Amino acid sequence: MDSFLFLIASFILTTVAGSLIVILRRPAEVDRIMAAQLLGTGGVAILLILATATETGPMVDVALMLALFAAFVSVAFVRDVSHPENTAQRR
């Protein structure tokens, strides 16, 4: 069971990693924020699976933390976009 859990965690890591590398090469800033958001969710999934596989309960807390702060970064981004003088300069 444990090696199956590790396998699934590695699979999720691989898909997330692949898309991260593709998305982080895109020019638009929104795509980059999406990449951060995707890694937030993927990281939560990986950590929860690892927590079950290694039977370390506190890892769930790390997942909780990741979930809270991934949203926080996106809020900071949306705030910066909301200022008109920023969009005028946008390429």
Place this chain on the structure above:
Amino acid sequence: MSDATLFGLCGAALAGLGLYGLVTHPEPLRKILAFNLLGSGVFLVFGFVSRRAATAGVPGDPVPQAMVITAIVVAFAATALAIALVLRLLEQTGRATLSSDDPASATGEKGNS
């Protein structure tokens, strides 16, 4: 080679990368980023030192871990101070670069305080 060694080597490489960025980038913001990268690389080396001491019952030496926690918070404080300095520099002079011999950077006239 154990996994801890792998992460330790990763830390060493990150420290090198951070140092390179710190030396070569003229923009202060990029220097701050590079400095954070350098710091986290060194923290990972501490992680290796902690993990190496793992024995039955203890997953790692707690002393380096406690030092890294302290260091992360202090690094954040230093980053906040550095960013405040850069933004003040921008406000005061309208430029945000540290190089003195780059007239092109003074074109963005924004300083008005």
Place this chain on the structure above:
Amino acid sequence: MAFARDLFTVLALVAGALFFLAGTVGLIRFPDQLTRLHALTKVDNLGLGLVILGLLPQADGWFGAFKLVSVWLLVQFSGAVVTQLIAGALRERGPCA
């Protein structure tokens, strides 16, 4: 009983992992940013939801299960709201934002 439990975990985790794959493929392949956002939310709800559903039978005790479900609810909620925020910013400022 233990076998049925493990089988359930395996099936749900595989399904969840497939949704992760589908979501990331959508994020890479979809033509514009709003559809990509849509793909991203599928990862939040279904991908993570199925993974957590699969982990529930393996959770230690009710408190562990409760924590897992609350992590999912948190990701679900903040993911949905953040996506809404990003989409709003996109609509207001145009696709280049």
Place this chain on the structure above:
Amino acid sequence: MTIATFADAGLVLLVLTIGASTIFARRAFDAVIAFVVYGLLLAIVWVRLSAIDVALTEAAIGGGMTGMLLLGAAARLRAVEFDSFAAALPVRLCAGFLCALAAAGLAGALLLSPKVVLSLAPAVMENLPRTGLGNPVAGVLFAYRALDTLLEKVVLLLALLGVWSLAPNQAWNGIPGLRIYDQPNTTLTFLAQILPPVGIVVGIYMCWVGANEPGGAFQGGTILAAMWLLVIIARLADAPSTGNTWLRIGLVFGPVVFLSVGLAGLVLANAFLAYPPGYAKPLIVAIEVALTISIAAALAMLAAGPPKPVQQQ
């Protein structure tokens, strides 16, 4: 086991790629986003190193707070579009070579480290029962190396003093110049109404659980700070002026409690920062609670930046 090693190798590769892109990205904004992603990845790395306490701190501070701070700075600096005037190629090559040498030296020190592992873990584990704590890292932070932790709080306050000192004269005691959302936005308001109660519960849980399991004042305080900033950004509450008495009391509350317990130890337990036998755990928990409040206030104010003159608003 082999799957785990493969996954770890992949993780290391990913961390290195993202780390390199924070350095080599062309625009500052791209580098900042890469850094946020990097911070989130490092949290997973720390979990793999079995350092859950560090993982919690890294996820909160490295990914979240630093990311928010840097994003704000990148957005403001975007106004000055200066041509990134990079160093000349020979200089870069030379710097690259020397930095590679430094990294190789560090790696060599790792690989050639003595076979006899020096560890303070046995000493910590042996003395941990006397503090009544279950989390060895908390034991180190609040008993074994309490002086470091106390001084670190002082460093936070000094950094904050530095940030505030950057305010123009007329703005002293003003409102911090944290960027808030341009106009009220119902979606953001909704998020800022629902998320902070959840965050406050998680923050208090982190602080409370810290005595026995990974967590503690740092992690709890960071969550509280982030939630406070979220409320301010969404325009649900104003940032307090830096002259606000309650803010200042909150900032020094933790260090003062810590220091007075430490001084009381001089009388009651014959050493500075020593705890009287039997009272170690309640005292440490009291210090942690006080520190959580102060850390939350200090981190939030550090992220909010120096006070701003009113007319520039």
